[in-house]
C-alpha cells in the first residue's frame with residue numbers, strides 16, 4: 001500500500017509521532033511519505049491508499065480542547081475519498097480533540113476511520129498498534145504481514 005502521513009507540529013512532538021508512524025508503516029513493507037501540512041507531495045497523496053493526519057492539542061488543559069493550528073490543517077490539500085486515521089499529541093488532557101480533528105478531516109474530503117491520542121511523554125507507546133489497526137482496516141490481514149486465510153478441507 002501507499003501511505004501518506006501529514007502532520008502539524010510546533011515543538012516537534014507530533015512530528016516525532018508522525019515519523020514513528022512512518023517508520024512502523026515502512027517496517028511492514030509499505031511505501032510511505034511523511035510531510036508537514038504545507039509540504040505534502042501531491043502526486044504521492046493522489047495515489048495514497050491510506051492517510052494519517054495529526055496535530056497537537058490546543059486548549060486550557062482542562063477544557064476547550066481543539067486541534068492545534070486548525071487553520072493550517074484546514075488549508076492542507078484535499079484528501080478526497082481516502083481512508084484517513086487521525087492522531088494527536090497532548091501533555092495532560094486532550095478532551096474530545098479527536099472528534100474535532102475528525103470534522104476537519106471530513107471537511108477536507110477524507111473518510112475518517114478512527115484516531116488515537118498519544119501523550120507526548122509516553123511516545124512511542126501505542127504507535128505500533130495504531131499503525132497495525134489502520135493498515136488492517138484498509139488493506140486487510142495481508143497489509144499487516146499475515147498470510148491470507150486459505151480454505152481448509
Ligand SMILES: Cc1cc2nc3c(=O)[nH]c(=O)nc-3n(C[C@H](O)[C@H](O)[C@H](O)COP(=O)(O)O)c2cc1C
Nearest residue numbers: 009010011012013014056057059061089091092093
Ligand atoms: C497554546 C498551547 C495550548 C496547549 N493546550 C493543551 C491542552 O489543553 N491539553 C494538553 O494536554 N496539552 C496542551 N498543550 C500541549 C501540547 O498539545 C503538547 O505539548 C503537544 O505534544 C505539542 O505538539 P508539538 O510538539 O507537535 O507542537 C498545549 C500547548 C500549547 C502551545
